[in-house]
Amino acid sequence: RTVYLNGQFIAENDAKISIFDRGFMFADGIYEVTAVLGGKLVDAEPHLARLRRSLAELALVLPLDDDALLAVHRQLIARNALCEGLVYMQVSRGAADRDFLYPPADTPLTVALFTQDKAVLDSPLAKRGMNIIGLPDMRWGRSDIKTTQLLYACMTKEQAKARGADDAWLVKDGWVTEGTSNNAFIITRDGAVVTRELSRALLPGITRGALLALVQEHGLQLDERAFTLEEVKNAAEAFVTSSTSFIYPVVTLNGQPIGDGTPGPLTQRLRRLYIDHALAGSV
Numbered sequence: 001r002t003v004y005l006n007g008q009f010i011a012e013n014d015a016k017i018s019i020f021d022r023g024f025m026f027a028d029g030i031y032e033v034t035a036v037l038g039g040k041l042v043d044a045e046p047h048l049a050r051l052r053r054s055l056a057e058l059a060l061v062l063p064l065d066d067d068a069l070l071a072v073h074r075q076l077i078a079r080n081a082l083c084e085g086l087v088y089m090q091v092s093r094g095a096a097d098r099d100f101l102y103p104p105a106d107t108p109l110t111v112a113l114f115t116q117d118k119a120v121l122d123s124p125l126a127k128r129g130m131n132i133i134g135l136p137d138m139r140w141g142r143s144d145i146k147t148t149q150l151l152y153a154c155m156t157k158e159q160a161k162a163r164g165a166d167d168a169w170l171v172k173d174g175w176v177t178e179g180t181s182n183n184a185f186i187i188t189r190d191g192a193v194v195t196r197e198l199s200r201a202l203l204p205g206i207t208r209g210a211l212l213a214l215v216q217e218h219g220l221q222l223d224e225r226a227f228t229l230e231e232v233k234n235a236a237e238a239f240v241t242s243s244t245s246f247i248y249p250v251v252t253l254n255g256q257p258i259g260d261g262t263p264g265p266l267t268q269r270l271r272r273l274y275i276d277h278a279l280a281g282s283v
């Protein structure tokens, strides 16, 4: 693969960063993941807007404008002949002798991008649906910032795997916040699409935002509010959204079926609507 590192397109084996990089030492960095369909970026604009927000929250000043960032994304897609998958972008505060305080503002940031091949449209989990477990949300208080500090998500995914599940939904004070790497949705028995309102407790998912617009456009009932695992158990359907899955049905919680334990009809309709949106809106 060809990757991008600090202004250069190079072979992945030649891409090296310092052991003093603050991304490595402190997880002092942010990232974005944008899906690629038919060689084009899906929802590039809101991904760039969220990247700007993450940078601002961490007082990182990136000397590249949106056009330059888009050009790097497109170059990487072209150089790797990527048709379907994703582009990952990470920005860290760069390399400096280890100190909790931020280094001088002129310290160059580390900017790295790479592509991954992934079958997004034809994924087995989209057909089978995910088995999830509930776990406590023990992350820090700013889960709305897309930082590279993902250890708790790794730990909970491992725990889900050890228990024979695909993923976990995280619960804080009795309420589901989100999945380990996706936003959590249920569909109630009277057909309302329910997902938690945005706050510092969860990531403002780009797929979540696009889907909510589609839900409203198609006159479906939307309820932006927190819900409990008890409500998930009694829901008609459940699903997750993310740039790397689009929409995956969720069919069991803690080993118990949700609805009839198969991907729900409204979930499957929403997945098709989202894919149509993604194909139409990619650039």
Ligand code: PMP
Residues within 6 Å of the ligand: 033, 178, 179, 180, 181, 182, 183, 202, 203, 204, 205, 206, 207, 208, 241, 242, 243, 244
């Ligand atoms: N929540 C978390 C914790 C995530 O890591 C992700 C994906 N990175 C999402 C939600 C989904 O966000 P998006 O739709 O922008 O991929």
